């Protein structure tokens with residue numbers, strides 16, 4: 060019983076950790092999604108720069124997330140680029156998951172019926188309007204379960220950042236357990252907190268599912 | 280841009296197009312006056328779709344010229360270069376296109392499909408676009424389903440919405456590529472009726488079709504394509520009752 064009271068004593072650590080995780084997750088996935096969309100837009104041109112983007116996406120996907128975070132935080136200072144743990148954490152989350160978002164959308168773009176694009180061109184859409192108004196909304200609706208999945212992976216990846224000393228939820232649990240020697244309770248608590256965030260994501264996904272179903276989009 | 284050109288909705292001169300080694304269109308000449316309906320007939324693979332798609336530059340012809348309401352498409356003659364995407368889009372906005380497979384945008388409702396291009400291509404205010412869309416949906420008999428999503432519609436309904444979508448841009452010419460070929464037989468009539476109404480309202484249309492009765496009743500010119508060549512081009516009465524070539528005679532026999 061006393062161990063659980065200790066948790067209550069350490070509540071500030073956990074609340075700060077939770078806020079840290081939420082901020083990391085929300086901001087980085089938003090930026091990653093936008094960056095992923097921009098990458099897919101740039102791929103439409105099909106020129107040399109598109110090829111470069113394609114290669115970067117593939118490279119990023121072969122890299123374990125933790126290695127990327129390590130590289131940015133511990134590797135770059137050797138090259139004279141130094142950033143604090145939060146910045147390194149944000150940047151690694153953003154570019155890593157942007158690559159995955161881009162790959163998900165790109166896959167769906169490949170199988171999109173050409174007629175829908177031609178109809179827009181025939182009505183006078185410029186490539187930019189065509190992408191943002193006609194192509195991208197369909198890709199997003201179509202791939203919503205995969206995008207949702209990626210969000211959950213991104214949430215879990217935020218926990219890795221404890222290793223580069225970002226003060227998020229896992230770091231909070233770690234610090235509480237080593238200060239008060241209550242590993243089980245501390246980690247059970249953060250598991251519950253991660254789980255609650257995941258439930259919110261699942262609810263959002265359910266809503267997205269209905270949104271797509273109403274428009275006749277199957278699940279992928 | 281000559282004066283004689285200005286009276287023409289579409290003018291095609293010596294247009295040719297190959298895919299690889301295969302010449303799909305050869306020296307196509309066609310003039311379509313404002314308000315005219317031209318039917319394009321021919322067997323499958325004769326180049327009908329390609330001809331239509333060259334008119335709005337969905338396919339790029341290898342040779343020849345195409346003018347839409349007096350303006351050359353694909354080439355910026357003043358600057359002596361190919362048109363850029365923006366110039367191309369501006370000119371494409373003056374042609375409407377109705378596809379065999381409808382190609383309605385599935386993420387948008389019926390009325391949103393019709394409003395989309397006026398708003399995001401022409402920069403029209405939403406209210407005005409909505410008013411126009413409502414009027415056009417009325418015209419094609421789809422007002423009641425204006426808030427439905429395309430996947431809930433029958434083929435005939437989808438095609439009527441696609442026609443309204445094309446009309447919303449007030450095009451100089453509407454290109455129809457076999458608009459009734461993907462429809463259940465009992466749905467063909469409703470789409471043809473809408474098209475007949477358009478022709479009597481003075482819309483300029485180029486229609487690739489296999490509907491002989493429609494072509495005979497509505498067209499001002501009938502064009503017959505064979506292996507990429509226009510082998511016959513005449514008024515519908517002459518075309519259907521007294522064709523010049525043996526090939527067309529046979530085609531008409533087979534399609535009866």
Ligand SMILES: Nc1ncnc2c1ncn2[C@@H]1O[C@H](COP(=O)(O)OP(=O)(O)O)[C@@H](O)[C@H]1O
Pocket residue numbers: 298303321322323324325326327328329330
């Ligand atoms: N994108 C393309 N690439 C290669 N060949 C094509 C392409 N589009 C059409 N063709 C060929 O061009 C010929 C004419 O096609 P099309 O214009 O679709 O004929 P139609 O509409 O009269 O049936 C056909 O032989 C077809 O296989």
Ligand SMILES: [Mg+2]
Pocket residue numbers: 327328329456457
């Ligand atoms: Mg065809």
